[in-house]
Amino acid sequence: MRRRPRLPDGPRRPTAGREGFGRATPIANTMMGGDKVIGLDVGRAAVRAVWMTLRAGQPAILRVESLALPFDAADIAEAVAPWAEKVGLKSAPWAVALPAAQAMFQPVALPEQDPRTPAQAAEIEVVRYNEMVSDTMVYGFAPIEWDPAERRFLLAMARPLVLDGILGLVNRLGGKVADVIPSPVALFAALALAPAAAAPDEAPVIYANVGATGTDVAVGGRGSLLFARSFGVGGRQFTDAIARREKGSASRAEQTKVSRATLVAAPADRAPAPGGLQLARLTAGEEDGSGAEFAEDLRGVADRWVGELQACLSIYRSVYGAAMPAPSRLVMAGGGARLRGFREHAAAKLGMAVDPGVTLSVEGAGERADEFALAAGLALAGLGRAPVALSVLPPHVQDELRLRRQKGQWTIAAGLAAAVLGVSLLGGYRDFKSKEAILRGTNDSLRRRQDLAAEIERSKARSAVLQEMAAPLRSLLRSSGVLRDLILVLGEIRNEADCITRICDAETYFSAGKSTAAPAAAVPLRVSDSAPVAVPPDARPFSRLVIEGYTRDPSFDRVKELIRRLKEEPYVASADLLNDDEAVQAAGWRANPPPGARVFVIDVKLGEP
Amino acid sequence: MKIGRIESRASERVQVLAIVAGAAVVLALLWFFLLIPQNLRRRNLETQIRNAEAQLAQKDYLQGEEVLGARRSEETEQYSRLRDEWKETVSRLVSLAPAEEGGVGGRIDFKVALFDVRNRLMRKAREVGVILPGNLGIDESVTSSEDARELMFRLRTVERLVDAFLDARTGYLREIQPLPARRYSLAGGKEPFLEEFPVRIEFYGTIENLFVLLDAVHQSGRTFVMRQAAIESLARGGSANMLRVTMVMSAFVPLKDPESIPVPGPAPARRTGPMGA
Numbered sequence: 001m002r003r004r005p006r007l008p009d010g011p012r013r014p015t016a017g018r019e020g021f022g023r024a025t026p027i028a029n030t031m032m033g034g035d036k037v038i039g040l041d042v043g044r045a046a047v048r049a050v051w052m053t054l055r056a057g058q059p060a061i062l063r064v065e066s067l068a069l070p071f072d073a074a075d076i077a078e079a080v081a082p083w084a085e086k087v088g089l090k091s092a093p094w095a096v097a098l099p100a101a102q103a104m105f106q107p108v109a110l111p112e113q114d115p116r117t118p119a120q121a122a123e124i125e126v127v128r129y130n131e132m133v134s135d136t137m138v139y140g141f142a143p144i145e146w147d148p149a150e151r152r153f154l155l156a157m158a159r160p161l162v163l164d165g166i167l168g169l170v171n172r173l174g175g176k177v178a179d180v181i182p183s184p185v186a187l188f189a190a191l192a193l194a195p196a197a198a199a200p201d202e203a204p205v206i207y208a209n210v211g212a213t214g215t216d217v218a219v220g221g222r223g224s225l226l227f228a229r230s231f232g233v234g235g236r237q238f239t240d241a242i243a244r245r246e247k248g249s250a251s252r253a254e255q256t257k258v259s260r261a262t263l264v265a266a267p268a269d270r271a272p273a274p275g276g277l278q279l280a281r282l283t284a285g286e287e288d289g290s291g292a293e294f295a296e297d298l299r300g301v302a303d304r305w306v307g308e309l310q311a312c313l314s315i316y317r318s319v320y321g322a323a324m325p326a327p328s329r330l331v332m333a334g335g336g337a338r339l340r341g342f343r344e345h346a347a348a349k350l351g352m353a354v355d356p357g358v359t360l361s362v363e364g365a366g367e368r369a370d371e372f373a374l375a376a377g378l379a380l381a382g383l384g385r386a387p388v389a390l391s392v393l394p395p396h397v398q399d400e401l402r403l404r405r406q407k408g409q410w411t412i413a414a415g416l417a418a419a420v421l422g423v424s425l426l427g428g429y430r431d432f433k434s435k436e437a438i439l440r441g442t443n444d445s446l447r448r449r450q451d452l453a454a455e456i457e458r459s460k461a462r463s464a465v466l467q468e469m470a471a472p473l474r475s476l477l478r479s480s481g482v483l484r485d486l487i488l489v490l491g492e493i494r495n496e497a498d499c500i501t502r503i504c505d506a507e508t509y510f511s512a513g514k515s516t517a518a519p520a521a522a523v524p525l526r527v528s529d530s531a532p533v534a535v536p537p538d539a540r541p542f543s544r545l546v547i548e549g550y551t552r553d554p555s556f557d558r559v560k561e562l563i564r565r566l567k568e569e570p571y572v573a574s575a576d577l578l579n580d581d582e583a584v585q586a587a588g589w590r591a592n593p594p595p596g597a598r599v600f601v602i603d604v605k606l607g608e609p
Numbered sequence: 610m611k612i613g614r615i616e617s618r619a620s621e622r623v624q625v626l627a628i629v630a631g632a633a634v635v636l637a638l639l640w641f642f643l644l645i646p647q648n649l650r651r652r653n654l655e656t657q658i659r660n661a662e663a664q665l666a667q668k669d670y671l672q673g674e675e676v677l678g679a680r681r682s683e684e685t686e687q688y689s690r691l692r693d694e695w696k697e698t699v700s701r702l703v704s705l706a707p708a709e710e711g712g713v714g715g716r717i718d719f720k721v722a723l724f725d726v727r728n729r730l731m732r733k734a735r736e737v738g739v740i741l742p743g744n745l746g747i748d749e750s751v752t753s754s755e756d757a758r759e760l761m762f763r764l765r766t767v768e769r770l771v772d773a774f775l776d777a778r779t780g781y782l783r784e785i786q787p788l789p790a791r792r793y794s795l796a797g798g799k800e801p802f803l804e805e806f807p808v809r810i811e812f813y814g815t816i817e818n819l820f821v822l823l824d825a826v827h828q829s830g831r832t833f834v835m836r837q838a839a840i841e842s843l844a845r846g847g848s849a850n851m852l853r854v855t856m857v858m859s860a861f862v863p864l865k866d867p868e869s870i871p872v873p874g875p876a877p878a879r880r881t882g883p884m885g886a
């Protein structure tokens with residue numbers, strides 16, 4: 001009986017990662033920042049890829065592709081690369097599986113009084129294990145929430161070398177890794193949320209993915225993965241059994257297995273099914289007994305498979321004991337599970353109901369078999385929609401992916417910062433330019449004013465030079481006619497009784513008066529050298545005149561009249577009788593007056609012409 | 610197998626860092642090569658403006674361009690007026706033209722000129738009946754310390770003065786004595802701008818003779834400035850109106866045109882700034 005469970009669309013489950021019970025963000029969904037993830041299931045017999053995205057928050061399968069690998073393929077990457085190019089596998093990041101056979105799963109229970117956080121407990125467990133294996137295991141853990149009163153988590157560990165191999169394959173194929181998920185986790189993600197395969201609340205369910213070389217086992221319920229395991233019996237063992245029976249090649253046996261082999265014996269040999277077991281309906285091949293010649297051999301392999309599964313369940317019971325109910329049914333998925341009669345045989349042997357896996361609804365391509373369940377579970381986990389988020393992505397890759405996710409934000413932030421700074425720079429530059437223009441205008445104005453000031457200063461200096469040069473000339477010119485004018489005045493007022501005996505500049509008068517020589521010879525030479533001299537403050541030839549004479553008027557009225565008349569002249573500053581002491585100095589060259597006459601000496605000081 | 614691809618993708622971290630670092634470097638470069646020079650230019654301009662304002666304010670020139678322009682016009686007009694006055698004064702006062710009278714020639718020229726002047730003035734003196742000293746007060750010999758140019762100017766000064774004397778027909782020119790030249794220079798300056806050639810004369814004559822002489826030496830082109838004077842009446846010595854006059858008369862020669870005298874102007878305004886200004 002095939003059921004058509006829908007893809008899980010339940011609430012987004014938190015991931016534990018390494019932080020705790022988590023409320024960390026699913027890796028793929030955050031690391032890549034994209035809306036499409038490819039779940040890539042690389043098996044020994046086939047490679048299956050599921051393109052998944054979110055439609056209105058619900059996961060949707062866009063496309064599925066598979067590649068059957070050569071039976072004896074030595075280099076998977078070499079075999080897959082052309083197909084990967086062909087189907088456009090590089091169009092989205094990949095969520096790849098860590099095979100359960102290469103991982104270690106350990107349920108851990110924390111006592112109620114244990115103060116450690118799950119992350120601390122997981123780290124301690126890993127450190128302890130690292131000491132045993134002398135390696136540094138990469139690990140992840142997921143909470144077990146079956147019973148809210150208990151603190152349990154499932155720890156998954158893997159050797160770095162194994163992860164390097166997986167990531168190396170991704171790199172060789174040119175893909176971008178979104179996440180590395182242990183295959184039981186992906187299996188549980190694909191099957192547990194499908195209504196047809198979901199576990200009832202009262203008991204967990206066994207989810208088995210029968211691969212080519214082994215089987216991944218996950219036990220879970222109530223949204224928690226309780227137990228994970230794998231064993232090395234898979235579809236390849238059935239093929240080998242057919243090959244032995246046919247005495248043919250493995251590839252031919254594989255074709256026989258796929259086309260007509262069955263575990264169901266011929267109708268004559270068919271024993272009645274145990275009561276109460278829910279058997280799948282026989283196919284056409286089973287009805288006519290074709291392929292029944294392999295049933296005996298296949299049942300032997302199936303019994304071994306069942307035995308391995310029971311061993312796993314035994315471990316499960318030893319781990320949980322009475323704390324956890326026994327699984328109530330088995331969900332079988334994977335290519336190996338499609339062997340006719342296998343599920344029914346398993347159901348009979350295990351004494352529990354066996355359900356087939358899910359069929360996947362692909363957009364625009366109808367339904368696909370449950371052989372894509374693991375790839376779909378990987379894609380779900382990659383989108384962060386898995387019920388259990390348990391990643392074993394190495395920390396440095398997580399950092400890289402985180403950086404890659406944040407690269408855009410960094411770029412935008414850097415761009416914004418650069419834009420802000422650029423705008424600030426531009427604004428500052430423009431502001432500077434504007435201020436500079438104003439300052440240049442002011443500076444130019446000041447320079448023009450400096451030029452004007454310099455011109456004014458030069459004009460002033462030239463004027464000062466001219467004034468300095470013109471002053472003595474003007475003084476000389478104006479004063480040169482003074483003596484003539486004075487003689488004219490004296491001529492106007494002279495009379496017969498009085499006499500002017502000498503008119504002389506004061507310097508000559510007093511210099512000559514000191515000498516006893518003849519007056520003519522006593523006139524000194526003031527200008528006595530030819531060396532350049534600075535213009536004297538007063539360049540006038542003389543500023544003082546002495547008028548000597550005698551009068552017969554004992555009252556000196558005429559002399560007074562003479563002085564008054566001299567004072568009226570504009571160039572005369574003062575006129576009066578010479579001081580007696582000065583008059584005595586010049587007495588030596590004074591002529592004797594006639595009898596009855598009295599000598600007078602008038603001192604005339606000239607003003608500014 | 611190492612996960613080479615992932616390792617190589619670690620370069621994305623480097624890429625991000627490189628982008629951030631590159632952006633920082635670009636911004637730093639912009640800052641360094643764009644804003645800092647701009648800021649320096651602005652500061653230099655501000656400094657120049659402050660200095661210029663201080664210079665202008667110091668001499669009360671921190672005024673508008675229109676005001677300063679008006680002041681410049683006033684000063685220019687004042688200078689033009691003074692220059693005109695100077696030219697007029699010089700034209701009235703100066704009786705000897707530098708180029709014509711003493712600007713050329715050597716000792717030979719002086720001696721030839723002296724001979725010509727003596728002959729001419731003696732001939733003129735005889736014609737007007739005036740007695741002159743035989744050598745006009747100028748020795749024919751020229752010593753090594755004497756300058757031919759100055760001797761020539763002395764000669765011309767004497768020639769003009771005696772001419773004026775003869776025109777006044779004064780009776781007896783007892784003595785003529787050219788005195789050493791005197792040069793005028795600006796305060797603090799070394800180059801003289803005016804040269805004075807004084808001549809001392811002593812003569813006997815009437816007051817009328819004196820007036821005629823004074824009028825003669827005040828004519829344009831033959832202006833002499835009276836430096837010293839001693840006029841003595843000889844009334845008791847014989848002639849009632851006879852005077853003995855001793856005077857020092859000076860002729861002037863301009864040596865410099867005011868335009869050619871360098872003016873100590875203000876210190877040139879600083880027009881250059883640091884690089885980038």
